[in-house]
Amino acid sequence: MMEVLFYIAAFIALAATVLALTRSNAAHALIFLIVSLLAVAVIFFLLGAPFAAALEIVIYAGAIMVLFVFVIMMLNLGEAGEQREKQWLQPRSWLLPALLALILLVEMVTILATIDTQTSGIGVSPKEVGLQLFGPYVLAVEIASMLLLAALVGAYHLGRGFIDRSKGKR
Amino acid sequence: MAGLQIPLDHVLLLATLLFACGLAGLMSRRNIIFMLLSLEVMLNAAALAFVAAGAHWGQADGQVIFMLILAVAAAEVSVGLGLVLQVQRRLKSLDMDGADRMRG
Numbered sequence: 001m002m003e004v005l006f007y008i009a010a011f012i013a014l015a016a017t018v019l020a021l022t023r024s025n026a027a028h029a030l031i032f033l034i035v036s037l038l039a040v041a042v043i044f045f046l047l048g049a050p051f052a053a054a055l056e057i058v059i060y061a062g063a064i065m066v067l068f069v070f071v072i073m074m075l076n077l078g079e080a081g082e083q084r085e086k087q088w089l090q091p092r093s094w095l096l097p098a099l100l101a102l103i104l105l106v107e108m109v110t111i112l113a114t115i116d117t118q119t120s121g122i123g124v125s126p127k128e129v130g131l132q133l134f135g136p137y138v139l140a141v142e143i144a145s146m147l148l149l150a151a152l153v154g155a156y157h158l159g160r161g162f163i164d165r166s167k168g169k170r
Numbered sequence: 171m172a173g174l175q176i177p178l179d180h181v182l183l184l185a186t187l188l189f190a191c192g193l194a195g196l197m198s199r200r201n202i203i204f205m206l207l208s209l210e211v212m213l214n215a216a217a218l219a220f221v222a223a224g225a226h227w228g229q230a231d232g233q234v235i236f237m238l239i240l241a242v243a244a245a246e247v248s249v250g251l252g253l254v255l256q257v258q259r260r261l262k263s264l265d266m267d268g269a270d271r272m273r274g
Contacts, residue, residue: 003175014187014191017191018191021191021192021204021207021208030207046176047176049232059244067247068207068247071254072203075254128230148241151245152248155248155249161259
């Protein structure tokens, strides 16, 4: 049962990744990549790592992909962009990703329906992860926070000129 | 190991295939947005391998490393997308072959 669900999710992840990286349109590629990340989240759930699955959806499919969407939208200003928006609303471009995501949803519901009481005993719980994270790995957490601070400063520096220009200051 | 009825080999194979897809995309595409997406795919494949190994041995370390990979991915994307905006402004295109010269 679990194996079958895993193989379906694995196939969806691979197919969505290949489709994402062979698109010519960046927005279509993003939709397929989000489906691929959702499939990987289902695999995490099947592996007994529900916390990692939640983080995969919240941070990867949520925050990071939204950043990509913002940048693509910023680069597509003007009338050509409007034409393209109309083209994006065609069902042809979102039907296949929607279908793949629907399969993943069915899988998720199946998992939740079949293993109702066992989940807490299976795999690695978030509590253990937290104890490890702030126990032996506390130095790595500090280094990650410094990395994120450096990335924040770097992104601000790179984006500052762009923001000034779009306001018409220079 | 109650959580893992799925063979570890197959998960690692999936991670390898995803990583190979990302690497092929990174080498074949010249659009900088697709190159960044390929990097994301590769990081995600590495994270999948870590979580699978952590689940196989029932240890939390795999998920801890997964979170660190998440932080690295977020940092990389924020700086990378800043660079995308700069490249678009200076070269008027997203083709990275236009940026093959450094101003010495």
